[in-house]
Amino acid sequence: MTMAFASAFSAAAVDTARRPVGLCGGRGSDALASKAWPSSLGAVAAGARSSHALVRAAGRHHAARAWKMAVDTGAVQTAGSEREELTVQAASRTYPIVFGENVLSDVTLLGSLCRGHKALIVTNDKVGPLYMARVRDALERAGKQVFVEVLPDGEQYKSVASLGRVWDACMSAQLDRKSTLFALGGGVVGDIAGFAAATFVRGIDFVQLPTTLLAVVDSAVGGKTAVNHPAGKNMIGAFYQPTAVLVDALALRTLDNRQYAAGVAEIVKYGLIADAAFFEYLEANMDALMSRDPSVLRHAMRVSCQCKAGVVAADEREGGVRAILNLGHTFGHAIEAHEGYGSWLHGEAVAAGMVMAAEMSCRLGWLPREVVSRTEALLARVSLPIVPPPTMAIESFMRYMSVDKKVEAGVLKLILLDALGSAKVTADFDKEVLYDTIMLYQQRFKANPGKYMDQSVAAAGSSTSSGTTGNPAAQAAR
Ligand SMILES: NC(=O)c1ccc[n+]([C@@H]2O[C@H](COP(=O)([O-])OP(=O)(O)OC[C@H]3O[C@@H](n4cnc5c(N)ncnc54)[C@H](O)[C@@H]3O)[C@@H](O)[C@H]2O)c1
Numbered sequence: 001m002t003m004a005f006a007s008a009f010s011a012a013a014v015d016t017a018r019r020p021v022g023l024c025g026g027r028g029s030d031a032l033a034s035k036a037w038p039s040s041l042g043a044v045a046a047g048a049r050s051s052h053a054l055v056r057a058a059g060r061h062h063a064a065r066a067w068k069m070a071v072d073t074g075a076v077q078t079a080g081s082e083r084e085e086l087t088v089q090a091a092s093r094t095y096p097i098v099f100g101e102n103v104l105s106d107v108t109l110l111g112s113l114c115r116g117h118k119a120l121i122v123t124n125d126k127v128g129p130l131y132m133a134r135v136r137d138a139l140e141r142a143g144k145q146v147f148v149e150v151l152p153d154g155e156q157y158k159s160v161a162s163l164g165r166v167w168d169a170c171m172s173a174q175l176d177r178k179s180t181l182f183a184l185g186g187g188v189v190g191d192i193a194g195f196a197a198a199t200f201v202r203g204i205d206f207v208q209l210p211t212t213l214l215a216v217v218d219s220a221v222g223g224k225t226a227v228n229h230p231a232g233k234n235m236i237g238a239f240y241q242p243t244a245v246l247v248d249a250l251a252l253r254t255l256d257n258r259q260y261a262a263g264v265a266e267i268v269k270y271g272l273i274a275d276a277a278f279f280e281y282l283e284a285n286m287d288a289l290m291s292r293d294p295s296v297l298r299h300a301m302r303v304s305c306q307c308k309a310g311v312v313a314a315d316e317r318e319g320g321v322r323a324i325l326n327l328g329h330t331f332g333h334a335i336e337a338h339e340g341y342g343s344w345l346h347g348e349a350v351a352a353g354m355v356m357a358a359e360m361s362c363r364l365g366w367l368p369r370e371v372v373s374r375t376e377a378l379l380a381r382v383s384l385p386i387v388p389p390p391t392m393a394i395e396s397f398m399r400y401m402s403v404d405k406k407v408e409a410g411v412l413k414l415i416l417l418d419a420l421g422s423a424k425v426t427a428d429f430d431k432e433v434l435y436d437t438i439m440l441y442q443q444r445f446k447a448n449p450g451k452y453m454d455q456s457v458a459a460a461g462s463s464t465s466s467g468t469t470g471n472p473a474a475q476a477a478r
């Protein structure tokens, strides 16, 4: 029943396993990239030939293959030393994550990712006015015929209806198998556009252009695509990897602080599940990360993406170890569903859920108390909630958790920690400890309602809301 990440990971033929410090990153920042990273995952050699030349040299080859060739040889330097690449080596596809300022307007890069003559940009009515013009201009300057589909903003539009709109746009633009779909936005746009790309003419290339921190470090990488069904979040979807992920940190500047913090919760998750040294780096640099210091943000994004890439390489379709990416999510999904989707942001619910998972791990005797305290302290510095909603009774937790995707044959599996930087997927725990963990917060609330309320999130009035129902199945799929 138990699957330890480290052992499962070491069996996988992924380059990250050779890393000397943890699995994902570690202390220090840029030096790490060139010194400790294997060439296929690390920062690329400066002063080498331009990647554009390499991509051009690849001629008619598939764009992703051209990038792979460039990255794997290490003989690539994009537009100066500020640009870096990681390679995701998923079973179904190998593709690059490119970090760099102004990648969204890089004519050669965008053009190289579009094999045919036509490109469709899918975005929403909030992100589109901010960033769509530069992507469209670059593609047009690369000689592509560009079409645009602007969806309404919000999780409630992550629906079959929106998916239909994208399919309609593909049809009316007469896209073919060589056309490329560009997903410009956060996780909602990326998930919808990815699923549309997976299904239109049985699969066309798509490129993720993530514009939220959460999308950069989580949803844009790894190939999970989906729309919601009225009775279930992410219930209709496919595993379908992008051909590239382009990350322009400048595009995160317009993201509001609450959305940014929600992305930071997922970054902290990578430290907890796989890399103690990265967790320590975050403790030392959280203020800089929250002030969006470019080098700290770049490092945090890079290590997070590397961690996700390593896990996806080991287990693309979540047969086992990929589930560790859901640390805190079983508790978190229950909170989201209880509160009504969009009331708490996903990252906020995951923050409280990670504290609960750490607390439970500690009560099981697997994790030192000081790691729980450090986790609470780090998340609290980001103004993320570190306790579940005061009104959420144990019955609600059990009701929602009983339909979690990680319930198999009636047995609930949880992601728990057995050390800082080490997670396991397990059903092998004392159920009483789970109940006690949940009860703890109710007891704290009764003992000191004011303090408890301060630690919870003032979630009412959030701008994002979901059309997904609050029924238990609504949080079944991730
Ligand atoms: N596929 C996966 O593996 C995966 C992983 C995690 C989450 N998800 C999904 O991702 C979605 C959540 O993603 P999200 O947090 O990015 O939410 P989101 O896409 O709704 O974006 C959050 C808000 O920020 C706005 N926004 C986006 N970029 C902006 C920018 N640069 N400046 C200003 N505003 C901007 C959006 O329009 C939206 O209002 C959920 O649907 C979740 O299910 C998928």
Ligand SMILES: [Zn+2]
Pocket: 218, 266, 329, 346, 350
């Ligand atoms: Zn998440």
